[in-house]
Amino acid sequence: MRSVREAWKAAVAATVADMLAEKGADPALSEAVAAEAPPDAAMGDVGFPMFPFAKVLRMGPPQIAAALAERLSAKAGQAPAGTVKAVGPYLNVFLDRASVAEQALSSRSLGASYGRSSSLAGSKVMIEFSSPNTNKPLHLGHLRNDVLGESSARILRANGAEVMKINLVNDRGVHICKSMLSYMAYGGGRTPEDEGKKTDHFVGDYYVKFNELKKEDPRAEEKAQELLVKWEAGDPETIALWKKMNEWAVGGIRRTYERTGVSFDKYYYESQIYLTGKDEVQKGLASGVFFKAEDGSVRVDLTPIGLEEKVLLRKDGTSIYMTQDLGLAIHRHADWPFDRLVYVVANEQQYHFKVLFYILKRLGYEWADSLFHLSYGLVNLPEGRMKTREGTVVDADSLLDSLRELALEEIQAKGREDAVGDPQDTAEKIALGAVHYYLAQATPSKDMIFNPKESLSFNGDTGPYIQYMGARISSLLRKRDRGEGGAAKGEVRPELLSSPTEWELVRLVSSYPEAVEQAGAEYNPAIVAAHMYAVASAFSKFYHDEPILNCDEPDRAATRLALSEAVLVVLKNGLELLCIPFLEAM
RNA sequence: GCGUUCGUAGCUCAGCUGGAUAGAGCGACGGACUUCGAAUCCGUAGGUCGGGGGUUCGACUCCCUCCGGACGCACCA
Numbered sequence: 001m002r003s004v005r006e007a008w009k010a011a012v013a014a015t016v017a018d019m020l021a022e023k024g025a026d027p028a029l030s031e032a033v034a035a036e037a038p039p040d041a042a043m044g045d046v047g048f049p050m051f052p053f054a055k056v057l058r059m060g061p062p063q064i065a066a067a068l069a070e071r072l073s074a075k076a077g078q079a080p081a082g083t084v085k086a087v088g089p090y091l092n093v094f095l096d097r098a099s100v101a102e103q104a105l106s107s108r109s110l111g112a113s114y115g116r117s118s119s120l121a122g123s124k125v126m127i128e129f130s131s132p133n134t135n136k137p138l139h140l141g142h143l144r145n146d147v148l149g150e151s152s153a154r155i156l157r158a159n160g161a162e163v164m165k166i167n168l169v170n171d172r173g174v175h176i177c178k179s180m181l182s183y184m185a186y187g188g189g190r191t192p193e194d195e196g197k198k199t200d201h202f203v204g205d206y207y208v209k210f211n212e213l214k215k216e217d218p219r220a221e222e223k224a225q226e227l228l229v230k231w232e233a234g235d236p237e238t239i240a241l242w243k244k245m246n247e248w249a250v251g252g253i254r255r256t257y258e259r260t261g262v263s264f265d266k267y268y269y270e271s272q273i274y275l276t277g278k279d280e281v282q283k284g285l286a287s288g289v290f291f292k293a294e295d296g297s298v299r300v301d302l303t304p305i306g307l308e309e310k311v312l313l314r315k316d317g318t319s320i321y322m323t324q325d326l327g328l329a330i331h332r333h334a335d336w337p338f339d340r341l342v343y344v345v346a347n348e349q350q351y352h353f354k355v356l357f358y359i360l361k362r363l364g365y366e367w368a369d370s371l372f373h374l375s376y377g378l379v380n381l382p383e384g385r386m387k388t389r390e391g392t393v394v395d396a397d398s399l400l401d402s403l404r405e406l407a408l409e410e411i412q413a414k415g416r417e418d419a420v421g422d423p424q425d426t427a428e429k430i431a432l433g434a435v436h437y438y439l440a441q442a443t444p445s446k447d448m449i450f451n452p453k454e455s456l457s458f459n460g461d462t463g464p465y466i467q468y469m470g471a472r473i474s475s476l477l478r479k480r481d482r483g484e485g486g487a488a489k490g491e492v493r494p495e496l497l498s499s500p501t502e503w504e505l506v507r508l509v510s511s512y513p514e515a516v517e518q519a520g521a522e523y524n525p526a527i528v529a530a531h532m533y534a535v536a537s538a539f540s541k542f543y544h545d546e547p548i549l550n551c552d553e554p555d556r557a558a559t560r561l562a563l564s565e566a567v568l569v570v571l572k573n574g575l576e577l578l579c580i581p582f583l584e585a586m
Numbered sequence: 587g588c589g590u591u592c593g594u595a596g597c598u599c600a601g602c603u604g605g606a607u608a609g610a611g612c613g614a615c616g617g618a619c620u621u622c623g624a625a626u627c628c629g630u631a632g633g634u635c636g637g638g639g640g641u642u643c644g645a646c647u648c649c650c651u652c653c654g655g656a657c658g659c660a661c662c663a
Contacts, residue, residue, distance in 0.1 A: 039606060049605055051643060061643085089643095090606065133663085173663060270663085297661060306589075307659075314661040321663050350590060351658055377591090378657080385656090410625065419623090430625090442599075445591080447656065449598065454612065458625050461599085461611040468625055476622060485622075518602080530600070533610085544627045551622095586625075 004100060005046055007080040008093050009035045012048050015071050019064075025056045041500065044085060044092025045507075051089060061089030097503060101494035104509040105562050107569045115516045115573045121160035126336060127153050127374075129344035130262070134171040134249035135179040136204035138256050140379050140386065140394040140450060141346070144439045147579055148376055149344040150262045151440055151525035154577045159520035164336055167264040168328070171246050172271040177227040179207035180241055181220065186213075192248055198397065200252025203245050208388070256396055260432060261579050270324065277327025278319050280363065281312045289362050305358050307351075312359075325356050333367055340370050342523065347375040347445065374523050377447035379439075394450065403431035406456055407464075411586070420585050429581035430464050436579050437463030441529040461533055466571065467583045469536040469543075473568040474584040476549055480561060487561045490554030497563060501542040505563055508535045512570045516577065525578060532574045539567050 017027035032052040038044045050061040050068070057064060065086035072084045072091075081096035107114040129149025132138060138146075153163045183206045192202035214220045230238045257263065281298055284290040290300050296315035302308055312323050332341065343353060353373035360368035378385065379394075386393045407427035411420055420426045438455050442448045458464035480487055497506055508531070515531040518524075548564060551557035575582050 034603080034605085036602090036605075043606085047606080049644095051605070054643070088606070170663065175663075295661090299661095311661045316661085318661085320661065324663090346657090347591075348657055349663095352663095354590090375591095380656090382597095407625095414623090414625080416623090446599090447592075451598070451612095454598070457612075459612080462625090464625060465611095468623085472623060472626090479622070526600090527602090530610095537610090540626060541628095543622080547622070549622045585623090 004080055004082070004095055004103075005035060008046055008082065008095075009033060009048075011072065011078075011080060012068065012091060012093075015068055016053060018071075019057060019067065020053070023057055029053070029056060038087075038090070038092055041503065043087055044090075045082075045095040046093040047087075048091040048093075049089060050091060062086065065089060065091040097498060097506070098495035100510055101497040101506045101563075104506045105492065105494055105566050107509060107512075107566045108562065111569060112573060112576075114569050115513045116158050116160070117513060117517050117520075118160040119517050120156060120520060122162075123160075123339045124162045124164070124337070125153075125156050125340045125342060126164045126166060126332060126338040127156070127342040127344065128166045128168055130257075130264075131168045131170060131345070132253050133175060134169060134203070134246050134253075135176050135207045136249075136388070137198070137200040138253055138396040140396060140399060143260070143396050143399075143435060144376060144379050144448075145344055145346070146257070146260060146262045147436050147439045148374065148444055148525065150579050151436075151528075151577060152342070152344070152374065152523050154579070155516060155520045155525060155528065158516055158577060161520075164266065164338070165264045166266045166268060166332075168268045168270065169250065170270050171250070172231070172274060174224050174228050175207070176242070176246075177224045177231065178210040178220075179203055180238075180245060181224050181227055182206040182210040182213050183245065184241070185209075185217075192252075198252050198255070199248035200250075200256070201395075201397070203249045203252070208391075259397075259400065259428075260436070261581075268328070273328055273331070274324050275319060275327075276331055277323040277325070278313065278317075280327050280330055281319075281323055284312075284359075284363055300355075300359055300362070302355060302358070305354070307355065310355055310359075322352070322356065322359075325352075326359060329356070329360060329371070330365070333365070338367070338370065340372060341367075342372045342374050344374045344376065347377055347447075349373075350375055372523075374444065376444040377442075379448055379450050382449060382451055394452075400428075400431050400435065403434055403456065404428050407431050407434075407458070410458065416586070426583060426586055429583055430458070430467065430586060433463030433467050433575075433580040433583075434458060435463075437466065437529060440525045440578050440580075441533070443526050444524060463580050464586070466532050466536040466575065467580070467586055469539050470568060470571045470575070471583050471586045472543060473539070473564045473571070476561065476564055477568070479549055485549030485557055485561075486551070486554045487549060487557040490556070490558030492558050492562045493555050494559070496556050496559045499546065501538065501545050502560075502563065504538045505535070505542055505567060508538055509563075509566045509570050512574065516574075519577075528574055528577050532571065532578065535567060535570055535574070539564070 013030045013033040016033055017030040020029055021027045033048055036047045038047040050064040053064055054061050068091045069084045069086040081099050083094045085092050127149055130142060130146050132142060153165050156163050186209055187206065192199040195202065227238060231242060281290060285292065285298055290298050290312060293299050297311050298313040299309045299311050302310055310322060313319060357368055357371045381392060404427045407430035408423060411417060411423050411427060417423045434455060479485065512531060515527055519527040546560060548560040549557060551560060572582050
């Protein structure tokens with residue numbers, strides 16, 4: 001469809017250029033030709049508004065549209081297949097439906113490669129996401145980050161980019177020392193195994209218990225600082241405890257990644273790289289990009305970008321967050337020269353990245369322009385922001401567990417345990433589909449409200465709804481394979497796909513690659529998610545309105561089944577991009 | 587105070603680089619299972635697109651301003 005659409009746009013633009021030239025106007029103005037979708041399919045498949053040319057051509061838009069329609073009809077042989085019609089100020093095109101349908105059905109043989117493009121071929125993209133702390137388990141906010149990062153990576157790859165996914169684990173700092181201190185006070189040498197707890201949750205519990213410790217010991221905060229100093233000094237006992245607890249935390253977090261289908265090509269640990277960047281700051285100081293303040297700290301002047309100044313090295317010479325990120329970016333580019341480095345980080349850190357990118361630019365790194373902060377909004381609860389201290393954080397594992405339970409109840413209520421094979425596994429996949437879709441369909445940059453009740457619903461615009469359509473089509477195909485229905489005797493004839501519901505499906509199947517490409521260009525999985533829902537919804541209507549396998553006419557049955565298969569290809573590929581498991585039955 | 591960002595139906599959100607009567611889902615109300623899976627489909631009700639200016643042939647979309655919310659403006663990460 002894309003090609004046909006683009007061809008029409010080019011044809012219209014060329015004709016407008018002719019008209020402009022005849023009137024002595026600049027033919028280049030024809031670039032203003034824009035393709036749109038008419039509000040009603042009965043008006044045409046593609047529409048071109050003529051308003052922009054009214055002034056230069058000194059003609060009313062309806063007259064221009066009429067003149068264009070005449071000219072384009074006259075050269076029917078050279079123009080793309082289809083017919084044109086002037087509708088008021090618009091020039092509308094009716095595409096040749098049979099050829100678009102044929103194109104849509106070709107997705108069946110392309111299979112998993114349908115929707116792939118080379119729009120980003122040759123480009124190396126590094127994408128950093130998740131970045132967990134090793135003092136507590138993943139929560140809902142991480143799930144949004146993870147699905148955004150993982151899904152963006154998959155979409156970029158689908159568009160031909162070479163992608164490196166990285167995870168920067170925040171495994172050092174005072175907050176880590178707090179959970180260690182708390183464990184020293186209350187742990188008594190116990191292990192996660194002793195309590196039958198998932199290892200990261202075990203560590204997280206001690207982090208929460210630090211609040212109790214603070215009440216009992218007014219010096220708790222100070223002690224955490226002291227512990228950090230000991231850690232930095234390499235105190236063997238401290239390091240040993242730190243290692244043990246980190247293994248628990250990271251191990252548990254990795255299990256959650258496995259559960260959600262998220263993976264990384266490379267892990268970086270802050271404990272190993274937090275000192276990098278110091279050298280870069282020294283170099284910048286020598287070259288005059290930075291300056292030494294009266295108190296001895298090294299700073300950078302940010303007035304050129306409307307900010308004040310930022311400390312890069314404390315007066316005692318120790319580094320801070322910015323110093324580390326500075327060094328890390330430089331090292332990464334040296335390791336793997338990327339064309340694009342994407343940081344998937346919450347929008348709270350806009351300031352940080354604005355400054356980081358500016359400093360790298362000032363240091364003379366040309367690639368600083370290729371850095372991109374994929375900023376996403378917070379996930380809030382109906383009552384407001386999630387707060388660790390108030391215990392309102394929605395834990396990732398528990399959320400998935402409760403969704404799985406609900407899905408399981410649904411399966412049992414419908415008596416589908418046998419049909420589904422493994423009810424537990426199916427329920428888990430439905431839960432994952434529900435969460436990932438919920439998080440992926442939202443526009444990344446916006447804050448979102450996670451309503452537990454609503455997310456527990458599997459009806460309407462949800463992941464399970466889309467999975468359900470996939471299961472229905474799979475069921476049709478199983479029946480076909482068993483010889484049910486008359487499809488086997490029929491012949492696939494694309495021109496039979498002419499009803500409104502069929503055409504809508506054809507249109508959506510054929511425009512799926514465009515959605516993937518746009519999602520890649522904008523780093524926005526929500527575009528794919530919206531397309532998935534549109535396809536699923538259109539299929540549901542089609543399924544309801546038209547007999548497929550049971551259609552009396554063999555050719556029509558075969559063709560409708562072929563369309564269903566094409567829809568299945570789109571659903572499978574799209575769900576894969578969104579980290580939503582596909583289900584043969586549910 | 588400054589900066590960023592958001593404000594569309596009761597709720598949660600779409601609305602493509604400004605364009606033809608503002609769209610979904612949930613919730614509410616009313617329908618549709620002897621037929622391919624009802625985790626479905628159909629219908630009804632519900633919006634001065636936060637207020638006000640401006641640019642334009644045309645503004646939910648761009649600019650200004652005011653109101654309201656969120657986030658940020660650490661020698662924390």
